[in-house]
Amino acid sequence: MSMKKVIFLIDMQSFYASVEKSAHPEWEDKPLVVAGDPERRSGIILAACPLAKKYGVSTAEPIWQALQKCPHLMIVRPHMERYIEVSLHITNILKSYSDLVESYSIDELFVDVTGSLHFFNHDPIAMARHIQNQIKIETGVYSRVGIGENKVLAKLSCDLIAKKNKEGIFILHKNELEQHIWDKPVRDMWGIGSRMQKHLNRMGIYTIGGIAKTSVNRFRKKWGVNGEVIWRVANGIDNSPVSPYTHDKQKMVGNGMTLPKDYCDASEIDIVLLDLCSQVCRRLRAKNVMASVVSVGAAGADFDYPTGFSRQVKLSDPTDATMTVYEAVKRLFHTHWDKQPVRRLHVSLSDLSDADVYQLSFFNNNEKQRAVDKVMDQIKDRFGEVAILRASSFMEAGQAIDRAAKIGGHYK
Known part of the structure; x- marks a missing residue:
């Protein structure tokens, strides 16, 4: 009879806030939140430390609301590069316990420890405690561990029990769900x-x-x-394996952006669309793939009365050329835009294929465009994202320079 698997879901408590406190021990006893840039309408709490949560402060609420609950709240701007660095460090710690580590998000990882449990006398709790201590010592971040025979049980165990109990560790057996x-x-x-x-x-x-x-x-x-x-x-049923390669095969490359104000002018919107096309096409080229389907989406600022659309079109040939994609995106956008103010734009490319195998065309100058794109990519790789930009990016509506200072919409 084959042995049941032992899967851990390891979740970092208040991850961004924990990383900030670890870097600044003098903040240890202060209620602290990590929040987006208030000046750009993104003053939303991304993470709150346990002390802040005791005041009722919660993730995703606006800063002004949190300050009403806790007037002496420390507000720290996010440092995304640092969080990614710590997340990779934690991933490497876990890889020393098992070669089956799957990132579920920046602060949650699945680990299949079935093959290495014998090093801990087949005691999952002892192993979880050991991992918890190593992460705390090396990064200053406290982690919780849910344990189960599959990913679903491990996740339920972590979310509903381990996050709330004193030890931060819990084994959930399938017959104990009830x-x-x-x-x-x-x-x-x-x-x-x-x-x-x-x-x-x-x-x-x-x-x-x-x-x-x-x-x-x-x-x-x-x-x-x-x-x-x-x-x-x-019912705790899940047959999916913990796979380090789960997210390797990308089906789509996309980029979205919340604008600093409502954009109503077509020419301003076109500048932002060009910035977005430049970014997604550069990512295509870095992955050595081309796209056959282009999608564009727009939304207004009012969540209670949503406006906007999302549409896609199939191109005649796969491409990774910025201007070819931009022309298709612009056409698609202006066909469906209802002239309502736009606060959010999104461009994505899908139906990806290998860039080494593509159709040459007599009727377009794709090769010339690809040569221009290649030179721009090389300059950016060597000297940074804003070393070379299209002239439109320097206009007031352009967002490329501001976005180069950010990761995931937040300053690095």
Whole structure:
């Protein structure tokens, strides 16, 4: 009989805030949050340390709201490069325990320790404690460990129990779901947002156990594959392996941006679209792939009265040439734009294929464009993102210079 797997889900507590406190020991006893740049309408809390949470401060709330709850709150601007660095350090720590490490997000990782558990006398708790201590000593970050025979059980164990208990470690066995998990509200379950919660409540389902005990066919009829996934999570069923290569094969390259103000003028929007096309095409070329499908999306500033659209078009030939993509994006955007103010823009490229195998065309100057793009890429690789830019990027509407100072929309 084959041995059941032992999977860890390791989650870093208040990751960004923990990294900041680790770098500044003098902040240890202060309630601290990491928040976006208030001047650019992104004054939202990205992480709150446990002390700040005691005042009721929570992730994703506006800074002004948090200050009402805790007037002496320390607000630190994010340092994304540092967080990525620490995240990679933690990944390397985990790789010393197992070669099966899968990043779920910047602060959560799955580890399959089945093959190395014998080094810890087959005691998963002892191994988890050892990992927890090593991460704390080397990075200053406190981690919680959920343990189960598959990824879903490990995630449920971490989110619903290990994050709340004193030790920060918990093993969840499949036959103990009813005892530990099923009485909790549906909203607490991985994958259930507020909208899905309302749907489930309307069906008379209020707890995770309620999901687990409902016929899978009922969910399948209502939501197809997604319905079955919800039912499987509630029942702790998951056959997916922990794979270091899960995110290697990219199906799409995209980039979006929230603008500093409403853009209403077509020429200003075109400048931003060109900046976005330059970035996504450069990423295509770095991966040595070409795209056949171009998508563009736009949204307004008012979340309560959403405006905007998302559309895609198939190109006649795969390309990685910035100006070819830009022309297609511009055409697509202006065909569907309703002239409402735009606050967010997004460009993505999909249906990717190998750049070494592509069709030469008699009717366009793709090769000339590719040569120009190649030279620009080489200059940027050597001297930095803003070493060479198209002239439009220097106009007031251009965002390339500001974005070069950021990672994931936040300053480095």
